[in-house]
Structures are given as structure tokens and as C-alpha cells.
Amino acid sequence: MHKHYIIYKPYGYLSQFTYNLKRNKKLLGELYNFQAGTMAIGRLDEDSEGLLLLTTDGMMSEIVRGKKVEKEYYAQLDGIIDNEAVEKLKKGVEIGFKGIKYTTKPCMASILNNVPDFPLRGKKIRDERHGPTSWISVTVTEGKFRQVRKMTAAVGFPTLRLIRVRVGNINLGSLQPGEVIDVESFIL
Structure with missing residues (x-):
């Protein structure tokens, strides 16, 4: 069993x-x-x-x-992401994977207007003195090595904290x- x-x-x-x-x-x-x-x-x-x-x-x-099962992540980003960057994520961005350039498949992405209520992390990320942060939701159906982190960095907003919130249902x-x-x- x-x-x-x-x-x-x-x-x-x-x-x-x-x-x-x-x-x-x-x-x-x-x-x-x-x-x-x-x-x-x-x-x-x-x-x-x-x-x-x-x-x-x-x-x-x-x-x-x-590739049929969605994986949704909430990402805390360095800086305040804008709609233009979110649209780039949705269409697919170029990242490096195993030493070659790879364009991610289209995905769902949106800005989270409210900070998610997650437990505090064991290691502090940083504080307000280092500048503002923002949160987004990214849903992908592929899973390349550190893909979501590479995607947000590719549009100019490196990931500070990444939490997978959903797999399928x-x-x-x-x-x-x-x-x-x-x-x-x-x-x-």
C-alpha cells in the first residue's frame, strides 16, 4: 500500500x-x-x-x-514590481538552464496587493532600511532548476522569499x- x-x-x-x-x-x-x-x-x-x-x-x-499540474508560488521581491514586469513573466522570459538559454513557457502571474500571512522565517530576510519589497503570485506548469527565482530576476526583481502555496488542487x-x-x- x-x-x-x-x-x-x-x-x-x-x-x-x-x-x-x-x-x-x-x-x-x-x-x-x-x-x-x-x-x-x-x-x-x-x-x-x-x-x-x-x-x-x-x-x-x-x-x-x-506539465498538466499547476504549481503556484508566492514570491517576495526586492523592489516594487510593476505591471510591465508581470506581463513579461506571463509571456515567458529568458533564463539560464544547464548552461544554455531557455525561454520559460507562458504562465500566470499577478501582483498580490496584501502581504501574505505566513509564519516568520527562521532567518530574517532584511528590513525596511534596504528598500521596499512587493509580493507576486506565479503559477507555472514546468519546473526548471530555481525557475521562479530566475524568472523574477530576469525582469529586474530578485526573489527574497519563495513559498510554494499550491500543487494542482x-x-x-x-x-x-x-x-x-x-x-x-x-x-x-
């Missing part, structure tokens, strides 16, 4: 269970006693937070990582950093 988990990956954790390099890293296995054979579906980099799905079912992993909801929910299946 396969196991499925919904977690809020905290800042500073790797989306993996083993790490063979010498530096100490925080790993997902420290958050919960996952069943043997559990794998993260996609990844969030060490500096990113939010919704992460895990499963023991390789076929489910393939479905979720597919599954939302982060009221989960808190490090919280894990064991579910029967994923309804995407």
Missing part, C-alpha cells in the same frame, strides 16, 4: 532524505518518520519554503511532476513549517 504525505517544507531544509557531502544539512527525514521508500515529488531548494508532496508511488510522482492552507499530514491519496 502506497503512502502519501503533504508537508510544509521549512526554510533551510533540503528536499531529500540523504546528503553525501561533508557539510551538515537539514533533511526531510528529521521532520517525520516517513515510510521507507518515500520520495519528494519535485523539489524546493534549501532557501524555499512551502508545500511539498511526498509519496512511495513512482507513478504518482510522474503525474504530479507532469492541494493548497498549503493552514499548515505550519515542518508540519506533515499523512493522506490516503492526492486529488489533483
Whole structure:
């Protein structure tokens, strides 16, 4: 019987269970006693937070990582993003991927008028002395390495904080950093 988990990956954790390099890293296995054979579906980099799905079912992993399942992120940006930059994001921007230039697929993007109410992050981002920030929502169906961060930087607004809030129909909801929910299946 396969196991499925919904977690809020905290800042500073790797989306993996083993790490063979010498530096100490925080790993997902420290958050919960996952069943043997559990794998993260996609990844969030060490500096990113939010919704992460895990499963023991390789076929489910393939479905979720597919191009039909939307992944929505909230990004706190350095500076006040404008509509022109958001329109560029929507149409696709050129980023680097594996040493070559890549144009992202069209996506959904919008400015968030209210600051999202997320738990404070363990490591402070910065304060108002460094200038204003803004928040956007970006929804993609692809997942290149650090894609959303590269996209916002490409339009002149580097990402300061990145939180995945939705995968398909599954939302982060009221989960808190490090919280894990064991579910029967994923309804995407």
C-alpha cells in the first residue's frame, strides 16, 4: 500500500532524505518518520519554503511532476514590481538552464496587493532600511532548476522569499513549517 504525505517544507531544509557531502544539512527525514521508500515529488531548494508532496508511488510522482499540474508560488521581491514586469513573466522570459538559454513557457502571474500571512522565517530576510519589497503570485506548469527565482530576476526583481502555496488542487492552507499530514491519496 502506497503512502502519501503533504508537508510544509521549512526554510533551510533540503528536499531529500540523504546528503553525501561533508557539510551538515537539514533533511526531510528529521521532520517525520516517513515510510521507507518515500520520495519528494519535485523539489524546493534549501532557501524555499512551502508545500511539498511526498509519496512511495513512482507513478504518482510522474503525474504530479507532469506539465498538466499547476504549481503556484508566492514570491517576495526586492523592489516594487510593476505591471510591465508581470506581463513579461506571463509571456515567458529568458533564463539560464544547464548552461544554455531557455525561454520559460507562458504562465500566470499577478501582483498580490496584501502581504501574505505566513509564519516568520527562521532567518530574517532584511528590513525596511534596504528598500521596499512587493509580493507576486506565479503559477507555472514546468519546473526548471530555481525557475521562479530566475524568472523574477530576469525582469529586474530578485526573489527574497519563495513559498510554494499550491500543487494542482492541494493548497498549503493552514499548515505550519515542518508540519506533515499523512493522506490516503492526492486529488489533483
